[in-house]
Amino acid sequence: MYGYILRRLLAAIPVMGFVALFVFLLLRLTPGDPAAILAGDTATPAQLEAIRTSLGLNDPLFVQFFNWISDLMRGDFGTSILSGKPVIELIADRMEPTISLALTTITLSVIIAVPLGVIAAWKQGTLIDRFVMLLSVLGFSVPVFVIGYLMITLFSMQLGWFPVQGFKPIGDGVGNFLHRIALPTFTLTLLYIALIARITRTSMLEILGEDYVRTARAKGLPESRVLMRHALRNCSVPIITVIGIGFALIISGVVVTESVFNLPGLGRLTVDAVLSRDYPVIQAVILLASLIYVLINLLIDIFYVLLDPRIRYS
């Protein structure tokens, strides 16, 4: 197992290298000039050239790429062209809201969606099943920003239970943190409930038709034991896959939710950086996002082994 993990980590290196090169070249091909953005309206061509030179933008592309990669090797993600702040600081500032939202959303979604999916499959064709499916369709169909605005209108503007916007780190008090993260979590949770409940139901339906489930029932096992131990455990692989990908999606940025609730997360950092052509920030954020995907995929594979002893990686 450890050998497998090591091989997967080593295999991630060329993937990351390719992503780095791709992002770097793509950005240089994109129209827009960070120097012109920085200088503003009245800079002369000579001043623009001076700014480009001071930013290293006049160096040949391979020199710029080599400099960036060698800085990365030393753990230096560079400096934001516009604000002059270290990129690592900018990312660190934005990590907590994003990770917080991902954890609260996924946790709440799993707590609600998995039982819903199990019950829907167990009671297939009944009103409960139809209700869960209706909820699932709604969660998929209604855009997140609509749900967000509805939540704000009801719970913030009408009832005054939650603030409209903003984020408080957990260090400012657990109550404060939960008070701010609640509405965005509920909003995103609806989407993820739809996704996870549907996958759970489908997987469960498949498993519930298996011979060993019939055997378990014939043995007189309680239905809860049949469902939870024999059925759910055996259909957990696709559920874990969806949960993992969902987590990665939130970590790599949910711009709409972040904008509606004014959460200073990685999604907004990425969009802002792209719109202002802040190359070092864009490069670092995209590289980080790919790293997260690689690691989460690895984690999912490890979970497969833990949940299904039949899976073995040689």
Next chain:
Amino acid sequence: MKLSKTLKSKSPGLSGLLRSSLLSATVAGMALMAGPTFAQTLTAVKHSALRVLDPIMTTAYMSRNHGYMIFDTLYALDSDLVPQPQMVESHTVSDDGLTYKFTLRTGLKFHDGAPVTGEDVAASIARWGERDGMGQVLMSFVDSMSGDGNVFVMQLKKPYGLVIDSLAKPSSNVPFIMPKRLAETPSTEPIPDQIGSGPFVWVADEFQPGVKAVYAKNEDYVPRDEPASWASGGKVVKVDRVEWVVISDDQTTLNALQAGEIDYWESPPNDLLPILQGNSDITVRNLNKMGMQTIMRPNTLHPPMDNVLIRRAAIAAVYQKDVLDALVGSSEYYNLCGAMFVCGTPLASAVGSETLTEGNGMDKAKALLAEAGYDGTPIVIMHPTDVGSLRTQPVVVAQAMRDAGFVVDLQAMDWQTLVGRRASQAPIAEGGWNLFITNWVGADVFNPLVNNMVNGKGSDGGWFGWPDVPKLEELRMSYATAGTLDDQKMLAEEIQKISYEEGVYAPIGQYFIPSAWSSELEGVLDGPVPFFWNISK
């Protein structure tokens, strides 16, 4: 503690226990909910996020606004557009008009405790003079600058009538005074620290680009005695902190203001104004009486717009009302105004702008196109679709030009692509362009020296579009040395007349962006820039 005792004495037994538990839970809950609180924190949502902190290196309005918070100026314009001393106590001019000697107010200190000296002033003005258009003109008259103690001396090569006006320039770039060690930074590199002598102190630790910028009251600041008027007068800070928070979504900003989570919204979009105006807890007012000028700028370097007749045809086709109806909507917040130096200022003139404001230029446009022998070469108009205040004008202008007989290639792009591309002097086929639209704060265009568009220096030193009109440069220099306001008015009108004749640019409307704030705020100042002193909460 006292409350618990009282409660206990009045409610013994189980119910008392329950109440005590409830009280404890409530207190604990409140403690959990309470974040760090600051008395008198004013929370504002600005028109954009602050990213570049050097207000001399860039012309970005957010950087300028940041500059006004932490830096101070030698002079500042009042609401009558008259320069008033700010950091300066007094000044003298030699009889030959060549030596200006400024004495600074006593007690001026930078945020690091160092006194403000004439040397700091000389270095700051020199750096500003490298970057700013009006500063560059001033520097062309300056022979030397020096400082000694609280005295700053400017020696001119020849008399120049706009020395004080230059030092009181209200908008980008503003001649802010910074410590010499910062002002010696090359103007193409950002200053390393944010140390000024202004009414607020920069809280560097709390700065999150794109999220929040924080300013604390400068307890050592000594305001002038005069009442505040625009950027002049006493900058009396009446709150402990000002936080500029970024909320990218307008609906969320609206909700946050209505819920009392923010105090001030610099530029709400027009479609949300009726909601704000209907809320008695919110004040909505236009603070910037000069407003904004939206303009169309042709590129004079490449066909077909290298032909003056084609440029004039394009301008003649446009009716400001159509543009402003699309951009603003309510006529309460716009003004048909063809004055290049802004309606409502001493230099305002309607000369040359009749078709723009009366909407009767379509026939003239068609006739000019015919006279020019226009061959149907497409006009490339750059269309920034990601900026609300620039999204509509290109569409209206393109349609007006099509109606006149132009073939238009309206190219959608984001603003930063436009910013990079407009600097290109390449032919159209190689990524060039024919026309773009942008907006200016009135204070950036209100005289021929600050108005970049009437610069006639051509492709070497001119502004994007690069009209090569030597006569304009002669007139601008005459304006710079004009002795009286009447002379200035006459020259400004002549500059405007020639600019329209040469089709160097066209104002396509003046509009106003009201701000909205909690009615709990008092003392919000008018001005071309949102100021945060004088406001109490």
